[in-house]
Amino acid sequence: MSTTKSFKMERATLEDVSALTEIWWAAVSSNPTIQRMWPDTPGVRKWWSDVFYDEISNKPFHHYVKVIDPESLAANGRPRIAAYAKWDTSTPEERGPRCPPWHEDMDSEILDAFIGRVDGERRRVMGDLRNDRETSCIIRKCDLC
Template identity: 45%
Template sequence: MSLQAPLVLELATIDDIPAITELWFTVFNDPGMRHLMPDTPGVRQWMTEANLYDMQQKPYQKYIKIVDPTTKDATGQPRLAAYAKWDLSMPNQRGPRFPPWHADQPSQDCNAFFGKLEEDRKRVMGDRKHYYLDMLGTHPDYRGRGAASALVKWGCDIADREGDGAYVDASKAGAPLYQRYGFVDFSDPATPGDTASMGRL
């Protein structure tokens, strides 16, 4: 039996954005998220442009990727196995997380869902500087190979080095991964849901 070649962690670039969009819609496909982010050409373009803007205009947004150097995608580049977006800004520096919603999106539902996430983060972290794991996704073909762990560790190592906290809106299923890196579930039991408010204080 041959051993699997190791995956490689690198900083993502503008050239990776189309693959990031494709991976996002592959990974986040549960009914609730698909309602908020329907898989339409318009929403795909909206997401692509949002990531492009953040990568170009917000230097504190750090996109990192895990690639499979043994497999090429349709463009001939190493296949994207996973990616993460870490926000390293000060709390009062971030501004809106997303641009105005696309016409294909239910704007009221999006405002309610993502607004609640922001309220929970403020409740847990307050005004303390912290590193926010804004997004993390691993392609199903690469789960169980340590890609997500490497992406989480990347940001946690920076937070530890700087003496700062970290935060993530985790799925309940994904919470054990973050607990291994010191995140604690601070979810409000009065408002149960599928998302865990997890912080490293």
């Protein structure tokens, strides 16, 4: 007989930054295109942690939620995060640059072109609307799901 997990959705906090960074890497680590843009180096991992920290603490129009399994604890004693999602409810003008300056380990030419396309498509599809789903859901590959 299988058991059903009881997941809960909550707002992500600064205490979740490390877990969000790990989940992002786990979700994209097998994608060679992503690895070319954001290579898995300590500096790039710190860059991602800094992005999450800044957006959660300083950008009220960025909304992060997490899905947790209250019955499974992480090493820090908090419920394990199975997935997260982010919504950006600002316009590009209100938000400013999508990303902070690139880390030296990143290929800035490729990233500038990629982010330029993302922003261009966002403007084409969404216009002046504020509901921009940035990351629909990043799911941890693990025994939680």
